Amino acid sequence: MAQHIVTSFDEDLEHLDRLIRDMGDLAAAMTKAATRALLHADNALAQRVVSNDVVMDARQTELDKSAVTLIAKRQPMAQDLRAVVGAIRMAADLERIGDLAKNIAKRVGAVGKSATPHSLTHSIDTMAGMVLDQVQAVVRHYVERQPNALVELRDRDEKIDVHYTAVFRELLTYMMEDPRNITACTHLLFCAKNLERIGDHVTNIAENAYYVLTGSQLPVQRPKLDETQMTVDS
Amino acid sequence: MNMLAEAAVEDAINRDSARTETVKMQASGVNVFYGEKQALFDVDLAVRKNQVTALIGPSGCGKSTFLRCLNRMNDTIDICRVTGSITLDGEDIYDPKIDVVELRARVGMVFQKPNPFPKSIYENVAYGPRIHGLASSRSELDAIIETSLQKAGLWNEVKDRLNEPGTGLSGGQQQRLCIARAIAVSPEVILMDEPCSALDPIATARVEELIDELRENYTIVIVTHSMQQAARVSQRTAMFHLGRLVEEGPTGKMFTNPEDKRTQDYVTGRFG
Ligand SMILES: Nc1ncnc2c1ncn2[C@@H]1O[C@H](COP(=O)(O)OP(=O)(O)OP(=O)(O)O)[C@@H](O)[C@H]1O
Ligand SMILES: [Mg+2]
Secondary structure, three states, X not given: OOOOOOHHHHHHHHHHHHXXXXXXXXXXXXXXXXXXXXXXXXXXXXXXXXXXXXXXXHHXXXXXXXXXXXXXXXXXXXXXXXXXXXXXXXXXXXXXXXXXXXXXXXXEOOEOOOOOOHHXXXXXXXXXXXXXXXXXXXXHXXXXXXXXXXXXHHHHHHHHHHHHHHHHHHHHHHHHHOXXXXXXXXXXXXXXXXXXXXXXXXXXXXXXXXXXXXXXXXXXXXXXXXXXXXXXXX | OOHHHHHHHHHHHHHHHHXXXXXXXXXXXXXEXXXXXXXXXXXXXXXXXXXXXXXXXXXXXXXXXXXXXXXXXXXXXXXXXXXXXXXXXXXXXXXXXXXXXXHHHHEEEEOOOOOOOOOEHHHHHHHHHHHOOOOOOHHHHHHHHHHHHHHOOOHHHHOOOOOOEHHHOOHHHHHHHXXXXXXXXXXXXXXXXXXXXXXXXXXXXXXXXXXXXXXXXXXEEEEOOOHHHXXXXXXXXXXXXXXXXXXXXXXXXXXXXXXXXXHHHXXXXXXX
């Protein structure tokens, strides 16, 4: 892409990109740490996630401010306009991912380590891994300007949904087997639900990023299947 | 968005474009030469009725030249030669049978610098209707003056001093006076060449609002160097570069997702 005649305009846009990348890195780190803290009953780590959320909010505020100033100063057009509006939206989704990670971290302590069956932690661990990959990839594809990779990435969200349904079923069986598992399993269920929602925010980010990069909307996705909705109101 | 809402939006868009799809002026294969030098190359452009068409592009790309073709203002430049065809309601305006004075009444023009005649406000607006014999009595002329000034959004500011010189008005008022002068002969098309470049933001906002109101009754073609202005006032935007029309389309698309690389570079401020 050619440079702007006014070079500080390029610097302003690069600054937005850098903030998105930072927020993406932080969102990924928080998601990883929160699940880890929950599965290992690591209170100190959980605490760190909670305090990271403050950093995340500050970054979002900074991004919003930079974006608004850029609009006022430069009145961006075409791809620049899309980049600025897209950055504001992507930052909002990244901030929500931070919130969800924080919510997971807050459950640590409520779940006793011993009460968590190994196969169950394994399932959630796998799901967390899938979500984490998505969070890291979406920002990378955006920064590296790879719209086609974003299409594939969005389609992979379905796998997370399928996995979530499996975790949900598994948890139900444990709870039926032994009512003493109910407390722990409820917290884990909550954790799984939050991971699934992080996946949804990644999907939003992918859609926004695709629009920024190409100027067209991602084709509408098939309605997604969430069997758990039929059983409980989520 | 659900399917119903989407269908409704689609419907509204279709209705809007059906209402405004009529082509008022059509340029086909237009070339313009100043002596040996060619300034426009093979330009095809449709100007739609009751829409504002913005012409954008870097300095010297031929915007003013094209605008002047639309009411044969180029005839006044000796070395200028125009080939190709331009029609108004399907009629060739370069046909030898066309009365150029009448053409310029139907296709009026407002210039970059407000240029009122050194006469009273009243006489500035009365000039056109007089030479075209549009009023048969003084009271009829008075009525034309009043509606023209009203449509130009100037009436309230000048109604008590119609006999004062037009040159005594502020720049913004002078430009609206020139718009009133253009409107007074009931044109069908109004051409504006950077009408706001000599105005402050408030006067500019007034003129822009006026342009939007005028669209009800007139077809407007405006040359502007402000991308934001083009985005605010026009429905269609045409991008010129080095004498060629490189892209034309709905204004919203031109400023969010233009197709041509040169348009992208120009609207985002990346031109070398
Ligand atoms: N009267 C003239 N005699 C000779 N050449 C002319 C004349 N008017 C315009 N040109 C040339 O034709 C080309 C197009 O000029 P034009 O005034 O149409 O550009 P423009 O797009 O309106 O530019 P600007 O944005 O600076 O007003 C330029 O190269 C200019 O030098
Ligand atoms: Mg010009």
